Amino acid sequence: MSVVEFKNVSKHFDKLKVLDEVDLTIDRQEVVVLVGPSGSGKSTLLRCINGLEEITGGDLVVNGISVRGGHARLREIRQQAGMVFQQFNLFPQFTALENVAFGPRQVLGMNRRDSEARAMELLEKVGLSDKAHNAPSALSGGQQQRVAIARALAIRPKVMLFDEPTSALDPELKQEVLNVMRQLAEEGMTMIVVTHEMNFARSVGTRLIFMEHGKIAVDGDPREVINNPPNDRMKDFLRHVQ
Amino acid sequence: MDVQWSIIIDFIPQLLAGAQVTLYITVVGLIGGIIVGTVAGLMRAYGGMILNGVAFAYIEVIRGTPIVVQVMFIYFALPVLADLRIPGMTAAVLAIVINAGAYIAEIVRGSVLSIGRGLTEAGLALGLPRWKVVTHIVGPLAFRRLIPPLGNQCIVSLKDTSLFIVIGVGELTRTGQEIMAANFRAVEIWTAVAILYLVMTGTLSLILRMIEKRMRIL
Numbered sequence: 226m227s228v229v230e231f232k233n234v235s236k237h238f239d240k241l242k243v244l245d246e247v248d249l250t251i252d253r254q255e256v257v258v259l260v261g262p263s264g265s266g267k268s269t270l271l272r273c274i275n276g277l278e279e280i281t282g283g284d285l286v287v288n289g290i291s292v293r294g295g296h297a298r299l300r301e302i303r304q305q306a307g308m309v310f311q312q313f314n315l316f317p318q319f320t321a322l323e324n325v326a327f328g329p330r331q332v333l334g335m336n337r338r339d340s341e342a343r344a345m346e347l348l349e350k351v352g353l354s355d356k357a358h359n360a361p362s363a364l365s366g367g368q369q370q371r372v373a374i375a376r377a378l379a380i381r382p383k384v385m386l387f388d389e390p391t392s393a394l395d396p397e398l399k400q401e402v403l404n405v406m407r408q409l410a411e412e413g414m415t416m417i418v419v420t421h422e423m424n425f426a427r428s429v430g431t432r433l434i435f436m437e438h439g440k441i442a443v444d445g446d447p448r449e450v451i452n453n454p455p456n457d458r459m460k461d462f463l464r465h466v467q
Numbered sequence: 468m469d470v471q472w473s474i475i476i477d478f479i480p481q482l483l484a485g486a487q488v489t490l491y492i493t494v495v496g497l498i499g500g501i502i503v504g505t506v507a508g509l510m511r512a513y514g515g516m517i518l519n520g521v522a523f524a525y526i527e528v529i530r531g532t533p534i535v536v537q538v539m540f541i542y543f544a545l546p547v548l549a550d551l552r553i554p555g556m557t558a559a560v561l562a563i564v565i566n567a568g569a570y571i572a573e574i575v576r577g578s579v580l581s582i583g584r585g586l587t588e589a590g591l592a593l594g595l596p597r598w599k600v601v602t603h604i605v606g607p608l609a610f611r612r613l614i615p616p617l618g619n620q621c622i623v624s625l626k627d628t629s630l631f632i633v634i635g636v637g638e639l640t641r642t643g644q645e646i647m648a649a650n651f652r653a654v655e656i657w658t659a660v661a662i663l664y665l666v667m668t669g670t671l672s673l674i675l676r677m678i679e680k681r682m683r684i685l
């Protein structure tokens with residue numbers, strides 16, 4: 226069974242058509258890298274998957290559940306689709322550990338001890354167990370983003386959505402986040418990643434999608450389509466990001 | 468110049484009684500104002516078109532008119548319109564409730580909206596229901612940001628009660644006015660009145676400082 230299936234999905238903001246009858250099926254363990262010019266609809270596509278944006282046409286099914294099934298079903302989808310934001314969005318009143326434990330506690334209903342044990346495991350996984358009791362403001366951007374990844378993983382998602390996870394980071398901090406993502410991919414996590422990191426796309430991606438005006442313009446093997454871009458706009462785009 | 472500070476002593480009980488009335492109007496009025504303001508502020512921040520519009524109209528009407536006019540309206544005009552007599556004390560408390568409520572609504576709305584949409588989305592993306600996002604994430608953060616401007620509004624409302632002299636409620640300023648009318652001791656009486664206000668607002672400021680110190684603003 227596919228993890229994410231777009232069936233003729235459209236998304237309008239008032240009159241503006243941001244997703245234009247998108248068909249897309251993503252299977253288990255795929256690492257889909259989503260690229261395209263600014264405003265082409267990459268974030269919107271990602272945010273429709275977990276219902277942060279409501280689709281206005283077609284249907285979108287995540288792990289067998291339609292995003293159009295109402296609030297309760299949408300919350301189920303959100304538990305199966307972890308999201309990592311460009312701006313980290315860690316809860317500033319909590320420590321790193323509390324940030325990660327929050328989902329298990331409040332969403333999965335685990336008790337305090339179990340949720341914190343789980344959070345500690347995940348912080349270890351992203352290499353931050355020594356920062357467990359630090360406030361987010363006391364962490365570097367790269368560390369904050371790794372905590373954010375741990376927070377998203379804590380609810381045991383089936384698919385991870387990354388919206389430009391390294392775009393807000395200084396160049397020297399990008400790699401530590403990309404390494405965590407690479408490790409996740411190697412463990413078999415299904416991932417959809419909006420990024421301009423072409424090295425990541427080449428070495429970790431199993432599939433590359435180039436978006437343009439709300440449509441999927443190119444969909445293929447990352448190495449092949451990066452080396453031989455099948456259309457001129459993609460060629461232009463690659464020149465700009467590399 | 469004939470100034471006799473010692474005469475104040477004779478009027479201390481009377482002035483303290485006035486201060487007590489001032490405090491009573493302020494405290495009861497602000498409790499109501501905080502409730503009204505929170506509801507109206509949340510309507511502004513989260514409400515659909517209708518709720519938002521109702522709250523907006525309320526806030527604009529109150530902020531666009533002087534509190535003296537508001538209390539006169541409650542005390543003199545409402546009885547004519549609705550055929551119900553409102554005692555002076557009730558009118559005074561009500562005036563603080565609706566007046567502070569409007570300003571507090573804007574404070575609540577501002578604090579809620581200052582908590583970026585990103586945190587709400589992060590909460591929702593975890594699968595949290597919206598009300599839990601409000602009670603566990605946005606609420607506690609907004610509350611910290613709300614304390615300083617809310618404290619400021621409390622001090623403003625306390626001083627606003629002096630305007631209720633116009634409807635004859637025996638608060639501190641009115642008490643001072645009455646004593647003065649009998650003995651013409653303007654310097655002594657108004658100095659004493661001012662000091663009593665300062666003691667009340669100063670205490671409030673101090674409490675606020677302590678709360679702010681204990682709660683880091685994030």
Ligand SMILES: Nc1ncnc2c1ncn2[C@@H]1O[C@H](COP(=O)(O)OP(=O)(O)O)[C@@H](O)[C@H]1O
Nearest residue numbers: 238241243261262263264265266267268269270
């Ligand atoms: N909440 C919104 N309201 C109105 N327009 C929006 C909103 N979000 C995005 N858009 C518009 O949709 C288009 C696609 O945006 P987005 O998906 O963020 O693109 P990308 O992530 O590829 O840069 C842009 O033109 C953007 O201005």
Ligand SMILES: [Mg+2]
Nearest residue numbers: 267268269389
């Ligand atoms: Mg984007």
